[in-house]
Amino acid sequence: MAGQFVESLYPGQAFQGFHFDEILYQTQTPFQSIAIYSAPRLGRVLVLDGIIQTTEADEFIYHEMLVHVPLFAVPAPAKVMIVGGGDGGCLREALKHPIAHIDLVEIDIKVIESSREYLPTLNDGGKSFDDPRVSLVIEDAFKYMKEHRGEYDVIIVDSTDPVGMAEALYSDEFYRLCRDSLSPQGALSAQDGVVFFQRDEAARTVGALRNLGLHAGAYLAAVPTYYGGNMTLGIGGRHVDVLQPDIEKLRRRFGTLTGQTRHYSPAVHAASFVLPRWINELVEGSRQ
Secondary structure (H helix, E strand, O other): OOEEEEOOOOOOOOOOEEEEOEEEEEEEOOOOEEEEEEEOOOEEEEEEOOEEEEEOOOHHHHHHHHHHHHHHHOOOOOEEEEEEOOOOHHHHHHOOOOOOEEEEEEOOHHHHHHHHHHOHHHOOOOHHHHOOOEEEEEOOHHHHHHOOOOOEEEEEEEOOOOOHHHHHHHOHHHHHHHHHHEEEEEEEEEEEEEOOOOOOHHHHHHHHHHHOOOEEEEEEEEOOOOOOOEEEEEEEEOOHHHHOOOHHHHHHHHOOOOOOOOOOOHHHHHHOOOOOHHHHHHHHHHHO
16 A cells, blocks of 8 residues: 655654555564565665665665775775674675675564565575575674674674664764774774764764774765765774775775675775765864
8 A cells, every 4th residue: 555654763853754655564573663665766665663774776875885985994804794784785795895704793583584575686685695604693783792802804883773772883882892893903884874964973983983992984975865965974993094095905906896886986985085074073073
């Protein structure tokens, strides 16, 4: 049955929604509500707890930028952890790299199961989940990381917005666990929302990572589905190179990918770190 969906992320500030032709899937798990819609312009849309997560129409922008930027920031990454990411989009992109192993740590198996069935374009028809290099870990990332110190060359935090149970994934304690799970060359990335509305998220992430002794900053990706303009993505690493990409090195490594990108390129990678003044001031706080 056709209808209209209105998101609840910015109460009292803005309305974001879409018209849909059909609700393909809907359930309530012990962790959250899950719904997948079919929309005429956006394609299939994943909604968790009333908040739009991703759409078939432009998911590639978000997933490519969240994944390829940290993976290319680390020399020869071998082991990767994805926190969340049950739709499989980050997994699909990470598997384009010559990585030995990826742990996908997702608390809600129903996100994986429903995405495999109803969002196959995000996970290569389920093949991303079944790749022999991948382990699906159905567990709370907090608990998991306490038991896996110093193991990961890259950690990709593909979390929902800091509402409800996901709020803990933006805490100082969580970022400390991420740092402790990184290898000596490691780096991590995290989504920090649309900066125009979610003004504190990037500053909070960057500040937390710097306080933990990491080189940290923010970069941008404009994803049409997410109302309000540019998203900020946080990045931190044990070496300053994560913030100073060498475009010639990026070009050489880009040629080793075993799949095409639709948005990411070495030039886009370098340009994404150029922040407009107002965003830079928000990220850096009073120091600018």
